[in-house]
Every structure is written in C-alpha cells, then in structure tokens.
Amino acid sequence: MEKALIFFDIDGTLLNDEKQLPASTKESIRLLQEKGHDVAIATGRAPYFFKDLLQELQIDSYVCFNGQYVVYKGELIYQNTLDETTFNKFERYASSLNHPLVFMAEESYTTNGKDHPDVRESIQSLMIDLPEYNPDFHEQKNLHQALLFCKPDEQQQYVERFPEFKFVRWHPLSVDVLPREGSKAYGISKFIAHAKINLKHVYAFGDQLNDLEMLSYVEHGVAMGNAPAQVQAQARYITKDVNEDGIKHGLSLVGLLS
Numbered sequence: 610m611e612k613a614l615i616f617f618d619i620d621g622t623l624l625n626d627e628k629q630l631p632a633s634t635k636e637s638i639r640l641l642q643e644k645g646h647d648v649a650i651a652t653g654r655a656p657y658f659f660k661d662l663l664q665e666l667q668i669d670s671y672v673c674f675n676g677q678y679v680v681y682k683g684e685l686i687y688q689n690t691l692d693e694t695t696f697n698k699f700e701r702y703a704s705s706l707n708h709p710l711v712f713m714a715e716e717s718y719t720t721n722g723k724d725h726p727d728v729r730e731s732i733q734s735l736m737i738d739l740p741e742y743n744p745d746f747h748e749q750k751n752l753h754q755a756l757l758f759c760k761p762d763e764q765q766q767y768v769e770r771f772p773e774f775k776f777v778r779w780h781p782l783s784v785d786v787l788p789r790e791g792s793k794a795y796g797i798s799k800f801i802a803h804a805k806i807n808l809k810h811v812y813a814f815g816d817q818l819n820d821l822e823m824l825s826y827v828e829h830g831v832a833m834g835n836a837p838a839q840v841q842a843q844a845r846y847i848t849k850d851v852n853e854d855g856i857k858h859g860l861s862l863v864g865l866l867s
Contacts, residue, residue, distance in 0.1 A: 613865060614804070614811045615641060616651040616672065616797060616823065617856070619659060620735065621816040622833055625851050628736040630665065634856040638666050640866060649800070651793045653785055653819050655713050658737050674713065674753040675777070675787055675819050676796030687799040689788055690751040695773045700747060702770065703757060711756035712746045719743035727758040731783040755786040777819045785819060794822035814859060816840060816851070831859045
C-alpha cells in the first residue's frame with residue numbers, strides 16, 4: 610500500500626486513563642514504522658511534556674500547542690503565538706473575575722493562580738508537574754497557548770468579548786485559549802504542505818473536542834471509543850476504547866496493520 614502519515618493525539622488516545630502507554634499501542638507504532646509509514650504526534654500539550662514519549666516511540670515529528678508549533682523530522686517549520694496586546698486585555702479581564710490563567714511558552718509554563726485549587730485539579734489530571742507561580746510571565750515571553758480556568762457557564766462571556774481567540778474546553782474547570790485560526794488541523798496543514806504529502810494518505814486518531822477539526826480535515830479520521838459522541842460524529846471511523854487496545858484495533862480497521 611501507499612506510504613501513510615498517521616497523527617496521534619496523546620491523552621486518551623496514545624495514553625490510557627492512567628497516563629500509561631499500552632504495550633499493544635507501542636508495538637503497533639513500531640510495526641507502522643517498520644512498514645515504512647510516517648508517525649507523528651498531534652497534541653494540545655507543550656513539547657516539554659512529551660519528550661519521553663517521543664523518545665520511547667522514536668518519533669521526531671509533531672504538532673503541539675493545538676497546532677501552534679509544528680516540528681517536521683526534528684526541524685521547527687511553523688509557530689504561531691497569541692497576540693500580545695489582546696492577551697494583555699484578556700489577562701486583565703480574567704483577573705477581574707478571579708479566573709486564573711496558565712501561560713504556555715516554547716520552553717516553559719507558569720501561572721498567575723498561586724495555589725489555586727482549579728489549577729491544581731486540572732493540571733494534576735494530566736499527571737504532569739504543576740506550573741510555577743509567575744504572574745508577569747506573559748509580559749516576558751511569547752505565548753503559544755494559555756489555559757483559562759472557569760466553569761462551562763462562565764465561558765461564553767470570553768467568547769463574545771475576545772473574538773480574536775478560540776476557546777476549547779479540555780477539562781470541566783479549564784479551556785485552552787488559542788489564536789482564532791488555531792487548531793490541530795491548521796498545524797497539520799502546515800506539516801503536510803512542507804512535507805509535500807497528499808491529504809488522501811493522512812490518518813489521525815483523537816478523542817477530545819480539540820480533535821474535532823483534525824478528524825474532519827484528514828482523509829481518514831479515527832475517533833477513539835472513549836471519545837464523546839460529538840467527536841465520534843466528525844470521524845470516518847470509530848475504534849475501541851483506549852483501554853481496550855483501541856489504537857491496535859483502529860489501525861487494523863483502516864487497513865494499516867492488515
């Protein structure tokens with residue numbers, strides 16, 4: 610068969626509920642690479658939060674920060690940041706409502722919510738280190754993404770007040786804050802244009818709201834069995850739950866491991 614390019618989300622797709630990489634997933638990716646296919650990551654995470662996973666799976670291409678930072682075979686080929694002027698207004702408004710933020714830059718991330726329980730609960734669900742407290746970080750670094758901590762019924766005011774940004778919920782207490790055009794799909798479009806890959810040979814696996822555009826954009830979108838109905842509706846295929854060898858099953862379903 611033709612050489613394929615396969616993008617994998619991390620949380621709930623490659624990693625199971627315990628943030629572990631199933632043995633069947635690791636073996637399936639090894640087999641893909643052995644067959645000559647290209648494998649890449651597409652995640653909302655910052656690059657410093659999946660270095661070990663890249664090394665374990667021997668992957669050197671990825672789309673992260675939900676499409677704002679794109680690396681092709683170890684080379685940074687595209688990056689985008691939040692507009693500084695607009696973000697400063699946004700930060701002041703969120704602070705006026707006592708909604709903390711996490712600031713995410715290329716090399717590190719910090720928060721203006723010192724010891725805030727919502728920040729702690731959300732970030733700890735990813736099983737990563739909590740951000741350091743630095744309320745002025747956004748004035749010192751270009752931000753590729755931010756996290757806003759507010760409840761679902763508090764989100765719409767930000768959507769209406771800051772149309773320059775996109776707000777995508779990833780946790781009951783938190784949403785990703787991206788540039789308006791930002792998405793994994795946009796990052797993937799930059800990736801395949803650089804690599805000169807035909808979209809009909811591109812596959813993507815995902816499970817959350819930040820995967821919606823990606824799953825509908827690629828020719829072969831695969832939603833995990835643990836994905837909500839809204840996400841599954843955007844995919845061409847639906848595989849099993851991540852905890853039930855969903856990656857192995859999905860790759861067989863689309864014919865890449867047959």
